[in-house]
Structure formats: C-alpha cells, structure tokens
Amino acid sequence: MPGFNPVTKSKLKILIVDDDPISLELLQLNLESFGYEVETATDGLDALGKIRSFSPRIIISDVEMPELSGIDLCREIRRRPATQYTYFILLTSSSDPDSVLLGLDSGADDYLAKPFRMDELRLRLEAGKRLLTLEGRDMMIFSLAKLAESRDADTGKHLERMREYSKAIAIELSESEKYRSIIDAQYIELIYLTAPLHDIGKVGIPDSVLLKPGKLTPEEFNVMKRHTLIGGETLQASAIAHPEAGFLKMALDIALKHHERWDGSGYPFGLKGEAIPLCARIVALADVYDALTTKRVYKPAYSHDRAMEIVREGVGNHFDPTVAEAFFRIESTIREIQTSLDEDEDRSSDLPLPIAGLPESPLPLPVNT
Amino acid sequence: LTWLTTLEGVLVFESIEEGRNTESTPNTMSTITRNCQKTFDRQELLQRCLGIDSFANKLLSALASSLPVDRLQLRTALDQGDYATIARGAHRLRGSASNLCAAPLLNASTALEEAAKEGSKTDITDRWNDMEIAIDEILRALEAEGIV
Numbered sequence: 001m002p003g004f005n006p007v008t009k010s011k012l013k014i015l016i017v018d019d020d021p022i023s024l025e026l027l028q029l030n031l032e033s034f035g036y037e038v039e040t041a042t043d044g045l046d047a048l049g050k051i052r053s054f055s056p057r058i059i060i061s062d063v064e065m066p067e068l069s070g071i072d073l074c075r076e077i078r079r080r081p082a083t084q085y086t087y088f089i090l091l092t093s094s095s096d097p098d099s100v101l102l103g104l105d106s107g108a109d110d111y112l113a114k115p116f117r118m119d120e121l122r123l124r125l126e127a128g129k130r131l132l133t134l135e136g137r138d139m140m141i142f143s144l145a146k147l148a149e150s151r152d153a154d155t156g157k158h159l160e161r162m163r164e165y166s167k168a169i170a171i172e173l174s175e176s177e178k179y180r181s182i183i184d185a186q187y188i189e190l191i192y193l194t195a196p197l198h199d200i201g202k203v204g205i206p207d208s209v210l211l212k213p214g215k216l217t218p219e220e221f222n223v224m225k226r227h228t229l230i231g232g233e234t235l236q237a238s239a240i241a242h243p244e245a246g247f248l249k250m251a252l253d254i255a256l257k258h259h260e261r262w263d264g265s266g267y268p269f270g271l272k273g274e275a276i277p278l279c280a281r282i283v284a285l286a287d288v289y290d291a292l293t294t295k296r297v298y299k300p301a302y303s304h305d306r307a308m309e310i311v312r313e314g315v316g317n318h319f320d321p322t323v324a325e326a327f328f329r330i331e332s333t334i335r336e337i338q339t340s341l342d343e344d345e346d347r348s349s350d351l352p353l354p355i356a357g358l359p360e361s362p363l364p365l366p367v368n369t
Numbered sequence: 370l371t372w373l374t375t376l377e378g379v380l381v382f383e384s385i386e387e388g389r390n391t392e393s394t395p396n397t398m399s400t401i402t403r404n405c406q407k408t409f410d411r412q413e414l415l416q417r418c419l420g421i422d423s424f425a426n427k428l429l430s431a432l433a434s435s436l437p438v439d440r441l442q443l444r445t446a447l448d449q450g451d452y453a454t455i456a457r458g459a460h461r462l463r464g465s466a467s468n469l470c471a472a473p474l475l476n477a478s479t480a481l482e483e484a485a486k487e488g489s490k491t492d493i494t495d496r497w498n499d500m501e502i503a504i505d506e507i508l509r510a511l512e513a514e515g516i517v
Contacts, residue, residue, distance in 0.1 A: 018464065019457075019461055020461045020462075020464035020465050020468075021431060021435075022428050022431055022432060022464070022465040022468055022469065023464045023465065023467075023468050025427075025428060025431075026417060026418065026428060026468045029418065029419060029421075029424060030417070030419065033419055062464065064457065064460045066457060093460075114464065114467055115467040115468070115475075118417060
C-alpha cells in the first residue's frame, strides 16, 4: 500500500519538574524504563519553557520549588488553552496534607505523597493515560465527525444510522464462533464511535465534485475515490501524534478501507477477503445499505426490501459473506433503526436506477458512485 | 531519643545510641520506611535504580559532591536568619535523602524544614545540629563505600 505505513507508536511524553537533581535522575530512569519519553525541568519557570518545546501530555511536579512552585505551575498550565488538557501529578509532602488540598484545588489531576514507590507511580500514570485517552477520544471523534458532516450535503442522519447499523452488526458477529474472541464490548463501543468518521476524507474533495448534483464523470469519480486516502492520511497523522489513542487505528482502517470489496475489486488498494479489516467490512455494508435506503441527489430512496435484495446480490463479491449473514439475521433490528432515524418520506422507488459512467460500481453506492 | 519526625503520617522515634527504632504504629509503616533504617540502604536504592549498580553509585556520588555545598549554604542562611532559604534547602535535601533511602538524613532534613517553616530560632538551631550529625554520618558512610 504505497504511502501507508503501519502506525508506529511514538512514546508518550512526560515532563518531570523538581529542583532536586537526584530525584530528577531517578525518576527519569524509572519513567524511561516504563516506556515514556522524558524531559526534566528544575523549577516551574524552567518547566514553562520546556512545555513549549517538548509538549508533554503528562507533567509530574514537586510542590516546593524556587521561582515558581508546583501549585503555581499547575494553575498556569490550566489557564493556558494550549496546555489545559495536560495530565498533572503533584508530588506532595506527606507531612503537609494542606499541599494535597492546595494542589487539587489548583487543578492537579492526581498527587503522590513522598516518599512513594515507583510501581505506585507507574500505576497512577496508567490511570492518567486512560483518562487522557478517553477525553481526547471523545473530543476528537466529535470534532472530526462534525467536520465530515459539514462537507456532505447528503448526510442528514446518515452518520447516526451508520453507527447504529455498524454496532448492531458487530454485536451479532460477536456471538459467532469466529469472531467471539475478536469482538468484545470495547470493539463494539469503538466501532460505534468511529464509524461516523468513515468519510472524513471528503473534507479534501473539491466542491465541484463533492456537491455535484448529477452523475460523476470517470475523472471526477477518480477524484472522489481519493477521499479514502485523504481520510487515511489525516487519521494516520493523528494516530502518530497521539499514540495513546488506540481508537484512531480503527478509525483509520474504516476511513481508508471501507470502499474495499470482498472480491478485491474495491479501492483504494484492491484488498481482498480478510485482508480488509473486519471493521471496514462491517462499515462497508452499513454504508451501502444506508445509501440505498436514503434519498441522494443522484437517486431516490429505495425500500428496505429492495435494499436487502441489492445487498444480497453483493454477497461474496462486494460484501463479506459472514458479515452479510449477520446483517440478514438482524434484519428486524436494521429495519427498526432505519425507521426510527428515517428522514425520507417519499420512499417510493423500488427500481434501481442506472448509475451512468461508473463501470467500477454496479451497485448504487455511496459517494455519488 | 534523637529525632521525632513524621514519615507518611507515622511518628518514628530514632535512637542513634542503641541503633534501633521504635515505631508508634508499626503496621502502617511502608516498605520504604521500614527499609530506611540505615545511614542509607543500598539494597533499597539499588531496587529503585532498577538494579543498575553504576547508576546507584552515580546518584550517591552526586549527593557526596553536593552535600558540602548544601551544608555551607544552609549554615550561611542560618547565620543570616534566612529561614525561607533554610526551608527550601532542607526540602531539597529531603527529596534526595528520600530517593536514596538515607533515613537519618531524611529525618533530619524533614525536621529542619518544619522548624524553618515555623520560624522558631531555638528549634532551628537544635535541628541544624541534628542535620550536621546526619550529614557527617552519611559522608562517612559514603567514604567507607568508596564513593567520596
């Protein structure tokens, strides 16, 4: 796959702030052994400079330091928009319980009373990472999904239905022998969260193509196909910058590969069968079903029955047979979702309209295909 | 009883002459505190240094180099009645002592820091004497280990 390397995780950055050089060295040694990238600062002012150049996600700071105390440093960090989401751990004095209250009041996320055990610090950092991931994940997904939505005239409740369909299929698959060990509760939650990002790459498609009311020429279709690569590149860059955000890997797989087809005739890479990530195979089906059952500028809304018929025709060539079987088994759930989030009142046409000029896509697929 | 100090909220009575400790609530003492009963505990330090002996020696050597300077700065601050500097210096030494598992130095620096924060000249003088003893003691121990 040219231009796409597997996501290699960079290390999470931690800044340690302490005026005692021995404490700094010992902490640095241990944190590096835990797998973090570490920078040190000898007081609060020094830390503010290092924050600009190093951009840590976590700061561990002593309370009492010359120039700027750990508590004042924390207040300053919380005040600045660029750093307010940094996870802050204060190293407090066990003989001064007031510093714990002061520290938490200044906006610190956690504290450790000195002397502390390194394995306790490691566990607290793990907790911090989990919090950072959850906060960052929800913010990022929401922002990206809204961005994708703003560039697509067709969507309406498309994103909402898409994730409901994807979730329902994933739940059904999770009960199968084949996928029981792969699809767990976390996988289902992630596909629900990240399915709306499947068309994020459309932000990079020119209006003249994306918003064209009629059929696309083969050249325009080639431009449109690039939305998978653009989405993939965007999410890959985010995944590298935020290695703690594991959900970006699934979002990347979906955005990049949801137009691949089971028989290898899809794009952008022509992947075949199980070389296509499972999440992308699930979202591909959900995306097509939704495109079929909603009105688009280039086609009317098909009935559920007609859409199911078209999906059946695509089993084994467009769709993964196992995913499709799960989809058919939960037909009543799919129909329920479709009805509850329906926005087309003039669903009258059961006749598939020919999509002129698009030999690659025999089915009336999403993205004007 | 030479020192009365607070470690993790537990009172520790240290007796230099008899070389033993009496803990007021022994069941609540952490592993760190339990092990920190020698001038410095090399085993505990080595564990904190991930078993890297050369790294432990490097930290001990850094302490051996900085202690005479710290002592001078604290003494000057004491002569000038600069309690804020004493509190800051003692706090920093407490951090080093804690990480190096040097219990007597940790106890002495903690007591000095608290006295300096309270601003009682008599207490500070007493604590300073204890501090000098603790500094001499650890420098001797480091010398015996070939660190100094």
